[in-house]
Amino acid sequence: MKDFVKVVKTRKSIRSFSDKRIDNKLLFKILELATFAPTSCNQQLWNFIIIEEPSIKDKLINIAASNTMIGKSPVLIVMTYDSWNYKEAIQAASMATNNILLASNYYGVGSIAINSFGSEKKVKKILNIPENQTICCFILLGYPDERSKNAQLVPRKPVDQLIHWNKFVKRNLVNYNYNPEDWSLMQLIDHQKYYSRKTYLGKEMDLYHNYEKDLIRNIIKRHANGKILDILTYDGSYLSEFPENSSIVCLDLCKETSDYSKESISLNKLKSNFSFEIYDKNKISPNHFDNVTMFFKAERLSNKLLNEFSHLSYDLLNENGKLIFVYRRNSFLFSLYYKTIKILFGNDIRKTGIYSFFGPYKPLKSKRLINILRKNNYNNIKEFRYFLIPPFYENLLQMYLQYKKSDGSSYLHRTKRENYLTRLMSKIIKKQGIRRSRFGSVSVVIASK
Ligand SMILES: Cc1cc2nc3c(=O)[nH]c(=O)nc-3n(C[C@H](O)[C@H](O)[C@H](O)COP(=O)(O)O)c2cc1C
The missing domain is CATH 3.40.50.150 (Vaccinia Virus protein VP39)
Incomplete structure (x- = not known):
């Protein structure tokens, strides 16, 4: 049991990988552990699409507006589940996903689940996924590079703040309004402690022109x-x-x-x-x-x-x-x-x-x-x-393009997109x-x- 607690508590999302390949035998072992997750009526209607080929990842990035991070991991697993019942599809596939994340950690392989996979329609077309499948998430796997090996774990909220006995108690701790007047200092601190730390330390998170x-x-x-x-x-x-x-x-x-x-x-x-x-x-x-x-x-x-x-x-x-x-x-x-x-x-x-x-x-x-x-x-x-x-309008235009291309699934894309409008905007801003x-x-x- 001690090992289990360690595996759970040391898992962290890995966002940069070494070039080392994952052996297929190990990959199958990890995916086999995914199949031990529970499913409704033991249907096990999940599918794991393994993608190692860089040209397919490029297609996903360029056509479906998938997160550019997928190009950096040796293995990409696309987790799908039969969509006859959407709730079941997401729930069961998420459980299998967590098995993959924990199993990977156990075997020393780095992992991250991402939902910024872009346009589901376009991903399905590129990967030949039938209409009756729901894409739950993408999972990136690979050995962590030095930087991500050394990355700190992100902080966890104290469990007593999350437990409700017998009925839901409104604690009003979280706030996501735009207006700063609605935020107390404590709420701002909490937001920065957890939400703002969602990715690796040092990454530029704010956007400036x-x-x-x-x-x-x-x-x-x-x-x-x-x-x-x-x-x-x-x-x-x-x-x-x-x-x-x-x-x-x-x-x-x-x-x-x-x-x-x-x-x-x-x-x-x-x-x-x-x-x-x-x-x-x-x-x-x-x-x-x-x-x-x-x-x-x-x-x-x-x-x-x-x-x-x-x-x-x-x-x-x-x-x-x-x-x-x-x-x-x-x-x-x-x-x-x-x-x-x-x-x-x-x-x-x-x-x-x-x-x-x-x-x-x-x-x-x-x-x-x-x-x-x-x-x-x-x-x-x-x-x-x-x-x-x-x-800043130029940054916003880039975000809009990502939003459109990914069918509303994400806003941030680390590579700049170019078209007639971006060139025009760029000229105007430059002239100014x-x-x-x-x-x-x-x-x-x-x-x-
Ligand atoms: C459903 C889901 C979607 C996620 N999508 C992304 C993503 O698009 N990009 C990203 O960098 N991290 C993504 N993550 C990783 C989370 O940011 C990360 O799990 C969280 O900050 C906690 O950090 P930890 O995994 O290191 O404990 C996702 C995680 C989950 C569960």
Whole structure:
């Protein structure tokens, strides 16, 4: 029994593999263990399609918009089940899937189940799967490479938070609304601890356009120097924009997110002098800073948190220190997109996947932030606006294309798709460049103490 607990507790999703092949005998042993899962009336109507051939995987990626990750594992298993009863198909095939994941772990083989397999219709056509089959998921198998071998296990919620005795008790712990005002600090922390850690540490999870990053670099070059406090570093996706010799304290909401920031710094081999802190309102750092920065996070915070971070920054800034916040504001064009998304997909950040990684999202009214800064005694508050046409639209177009191609099953595709519209959009955004505009969609707010 001890071994069983170990096998269960050490299983983790593997997303990068070594080139080593899995021996067929071992593969069959693993799949045989799948057949020991229960099925309704012992029907065992599952099928395991084994795919090793790279050209078939390429077809799945290019035609069915399957997750590009499938090209990186030596073996892909497509798990199907007779669809006479959809509920049974998903339930039984899921049980077999978990047997495969656990058996693989037992034999030292890495695995991951994914549902971002793209358009079910197109997958079926490519693989000759009959109409009467339901695709439950794709399972990738292979020996883990060094990086995934060393990857930490993702945290688990404490079981007592999940148990209900005799009847369901509404605990209201989870929130997926777009509006930051609906999120407590605890909910944000929980989201970042579990949901945001769903993939490997250090992976860039937030989406920015290159021009937005260029803007950050310019702003840093012009205004930031000395010792810097970066608030809510999260996935660290813009840290490479700081000059190499900077001294930066990364402030995050919890250890799990701080680990994320750390790993991103290590993966990108960044050379600044970094240190890390976890936010605690009651334990203020004794350090003082020349600058406090916050990039693309203000639009994700409630008034209360924005106020807390503005207040904290004021306390921590040196006499001539500057606060620099960059965020997407509620310009006409950006708000138009934001409202459309909510009309089409509803008020649940997971439905579009766009912002769900960090937490809530709402384009920020500059007036709101400036009022908060004024109340916190900042002087000389200046706002500069950029990008009348949000360059982020280019990222959104890519997402839309993935959404269309995968028949609504996923949004993110790591390779760029090209067509007439993407080229046109790219030309327009390029022509616009990093131009200031009164009605711009990205704001830079700089305030001094
Ligand atoms: C039904 C299902 C679908 C999943 N789809 C994906 C996916 O599309 N991409 C991905 O990277 N991980 C996917 N995963 C893996 C989860 O992100 C992962 O299981 C979760 O974060 C817990 O981490 P662990 O498996 O390492 O314990 C999926 C897992 C399940 C059960």
